Amino acid sequence: MALLRHFFSTHEDLTQIILYATVITSLWLAEVLVSADGLRSKFRHSSVNLMFIFTALPIQLLLTTFIIIVLKWDTFHHWGLLNLMHFHTHGIMYYIVAFVLMDLCEYTYHVIMHKIDALWRFHLVHHSDLKVDVSTTTREHPVETFVRTGFLTLWVFLLGPVIGVLIIRQIFQTFANIIAHTEFRLSDRANKIVGLIFITPNLHHVHHHYRLPYTDCNYGDVLSIWDRIFGTFKELDREDTHFGIDTHMDEDVNGKFLNVVKIPFQKLERKNYTEDHL
Template identity: 35%
Template sequence: METLINYFETIPSLHRSIIIVGGLTFFWLLEGAIPLFNFNYKKWKHAVPNIFFTFTTILVNLVLAFLLLKSSDWVMANNFGILNWLPELNIWIYGILGIFLMDFFGAYLPHFVEHKIPPLWMVHLVHHSDHKVDTTTANRHHPIESVIRFIFTLLGVLIIGAPIAIVMMYQSLSVVATQFTHANIKLPKKIDKIMSYLLVSPDMHKVHHHYVLPYTDSNYGNIFSVWDRLLGTYMELDRDNIIYGVDVFPDEKENSKISSLLKQPFQKYKRPTIKPKET
């Protein structure tokens, strides 16, 4: 763990780019070998808007990255935050606890809030309006959402007292985890189920992308499934019953246009009432 912490403390931007591109490439190829759904689509064409929003996400994080560094330096210099208030921990416990807490503040919490506050839900809809969820969907986030999530991550750094190494480690794991859980891959159900007791598995996250409530408002986790289980937002739905998209924005053609997706948060919209659970 000490070696990992030392590495991520000064991880070069090139290495972070390799993690993003390498993960995307790996899961892209894996989708061809063990697909969950046999989508009738032109994969490259479908990927265009998703890759566009991946670049905007990267750009937002690059522009604001100095705030993470400054905040992390401040909490360490001032002995502020949860990790700094605890007794000295084993380095493995320290690292895992830091990532675990960052996953709550940087992923679960903003995701939950985006689903509960109407204007933020409109921003987050860009992610949910993909009708062919695959690994490229992972970073299909409107630039406004990228800023929102960055703010929560920054809040997490301050509350947790996270050193920059933990922040970089968390962000790297988060990218790979979300590429994995969105990937159109079919794991054996038993393996997927066992995995879901601790980590977010592909089937578990696919439930979140089902097109109607209450499933859309469940399984918010990114790396650890524990947050959903502890906070009562965990749900199950057989993978064969999952339909992607959002019921109130059913036009797949419009939901595939970058220009339409950029304007989507500013449309008038009212969330539907919860529909009965499917059996």
């Protein structure tokens, strides 16, 4: 047991990858059991999304080194908003405040990716998935992986959290993102209660609706409170929710990895799709 504790404490990145892979695989198999698509169709769809793991991992692991360097610099120089608050770094209140501020930063990042056209071109790769399931979690253009990790470095620099906050935050964020993209949804009653604080699959599915204004709502990463505070919270019934993005509804494009990677470099043409065509 002592050897296991030592291993996980000294290999945070590998631990996160193992947890990430285990949870995705388990939920993917569970989705197969309830999916009406069949195993062959499910595998064909997921294989495109899972290819993005091979582009994301090298970038993420490389830039994590810079995040740790910035974090250590913050700690050494007592830099960052959290250090100005003079919390005891081992107290529960410190971790709660740090977690909430990090979540606000991720909400801000998500809004930026939608509002700046040059960044939206890469983020829409994630939104272009015509069937949202647990594999959609991995559907991220390598340029966005670089940008997202760069923003995380910026948030760490500005806030100055201890490494424990970052580890806890990344674990919660990983689980929250995976669960938010699953095919499984909460009952309306459970969603009303849980959704008061947390982003649920029901709420995140609305964000993946193919048309505005729903695409620009429910930006929350772990917490839904920011959407309620900043007026970006919306709900939509399951039967009215259609996945994708109205500029890229072609199954031939979205069903091939190389075609998806090339999407940001192509001209955007907004089609007049209606629910009758879906």
